[in-house]
Amino acid sequence: MKRKLILLAVTIVFLAGFGALLHSPPSMIDAITGATPKAKKAAQAATQLEGSYVLCINITSDGLDDKDARSVLKELALGVSETDLMEAEIRFRLYVPETDYALVRYAKKLCNRLEQAGFSVDLTEYSDTMLLSRVISGKYDVFLASDNFMDITTLEQMDYIIMDSEEMR
Secondary structure (H helix, E strand, O other): OHHHHHHHHHHHHHHHHHHHHHHOOOOHHHHHHOOOHHHHHHHHHHOOOOOEEEEEEEOOOOOOOOHHHHHHHHHHHHOOOOOOOOOOOEEEEEEEEOOOHHHHHHHHHHHHHHHHOOEEEEEEEEOHHHHHHHHHHOOOOEEEEEOOOOOHHHOOOEEEEEEEHHHHO
16 A cells, blocks of 8 residues: 555656646747747748749729739839829738748738838738638738649639749848
8 A cells, every 4th residue: 555655646746747847938848849939939030932922913802903003013012113102092901821921021011112102001911721711702802822822823803923032022
């Protein structure tokens, strides 16, 4: 009986010790693997745009049905030219995938450029699944995603440009 109580006490101390080791932030495991929130944010900040990206415009959206407005939007996305203020205020939502941190940073810069040109832009981040659902159902104004996000030829009411990551800096 005494032996069972000692074994029980040792087991409880052992489990409590490992529980405290793994539970207390920042834990030893996190310190070893770099899985702390600070390490994750540093890794996210270090990501760069790579590959090609697609800027897609829904041509049935209010204000974006004008070909000239879409041309200005594309030029600003590429950083080709600084344009004068738009005559009419065009308001739209720009959707980006929330997991592509470099793309989200670029989208924020793009929103600033567009707002300086007279557009009114609301940036919204969605999960890949939710963004794809909105795009397929046509419930978007403009979205920005990697070129392998979806087969863009399946969408009919879309004006788009494919941008290389080098053009987007």
